[in-house]
Amino acid sequence: MKLTILGKYGPFPAPGGACSGYLLECGQRRLLLDLGSGTLSRLLQIVPKLQIDAILLSHLHSDHMGDLLILRYALQQYNARGRNVPMPLTVIAPDTPEEEYRLLTGSGVYDITVAQDNLRARIGDISITLHRMTHPVPTYAFDIEHGGRRMFYTGDTGWREDLPALCAGADLLLADACFSEAERAGGGIAPHLTASEAGRIAKEGGVKRLLCTHLWGGGCDEAQLRAEACAQFPDSAVAAEMQSYLI
Ligand SMILES: [Zn+2]
Ligand SMILES: [Zn+2]
Incomplete structure (x- = not known):
């Protein structure tokens, strides 16, 4: 499997960056894990004909599904112009x-x-x-x-005792490691994992490798996050945009 980071920020992108979105190539098949704002442009650099087998959406926050609203137009327009792009596209x-879900239905695209x-x-x-996670909306x-x-991709989630067992033995853990x-000690933050918690999950789960993602778009100290994850x-590593990782 090959994982490419299309975007790694939330809940809004850093300048020049993109929100959460990941391309997973498995043999001849391609999955998208989330497709936040800015990720469709990057996907088109890699898969210009949009040959995607399925899209897995962790949840319906816009930093994870915003570009599905634009992808609708791409699929409709390409097909109207005679390019044979797969449609409807399988989405989980x-x-x-409900108001977010309605935006994805009714067009016949998904x-x-x-x-x-x-x-x-x-x-x-x-x-x-x-696996259901812990976040303000079903995730x-x-x-x-x-x-x-x-x-194993956590999507967005706060700490859960069952996470090490769920991801146990995975070759790669792609984890929310927002803070x-x-x-965290500053308080007042939404349910997300810290880099240290992501590291603890990786350690207790006995995974092979941890990639930290979902960094704050307003500016974060990546070296600090990496150090806190590595201490566990x-x-x-901290995910790098448009970099690919072999699994
Ligand atoms: Zn998010
Ligand atoms: Zn979220």
């Missing part, structure tokens, strides 16, 4: 908040399977299992297996 996503805790899905030879982590390799411990789990 929660069906709430064929949506509603996310549920422990839902198992197959896209060709890729196995996907969903799911994705456990993805292909060809004997496995990655340093100092920022040495094989930690």
Whole structure:
């Protein structure tokens, strides 16, 4: 499997950056994990014909699904102009908040399977299992297996005791690691993991590698986040936009 970071920021992008969105290539198949603002432009640099097999949306916050609203136009326009782009496109996503969900339905562009805790899905030879996380709206982590390799994407979530067991043994953990411990101590922040908590999950879960993502777009100290993750789990890195990672 090959994971490419299309965007790593939330809940808004850093200057020149993009919100959460990840391309996962598994053999001949391509999945998108979230598609926040700014990620479609980057996806088109890599997959200009938009040959995507499915989109997995962790939740319906705009920093994770904003570009699906623009992707609608791309799919409709390309097909109207005779380019054979796959449509409707398979999407797995929660069906709430209702007003956000309605934006994805009705156009005939997306064929949506509603996310549920422990839902198992197959896209060709890729196995996907969903797990409900802790966030202000229904949010799911994705456990993805292909060809004997496995990655686990937390989506957005606060600390959960079950996370180490859920991701145990994964080859790559892609984790929300929004805050340093100092920022957490400052209080008043939404349910997200700190880099240290992401490292603890990686350590207790015995994963092979941790990639920290969902950095604050307003400016964050990446070296500090990496140091806090590495203090728990040495094989930690902060995701780099448009970089690919072999799993
Ligand atoms: Zn987010
Ligand atoms: Zn969120």
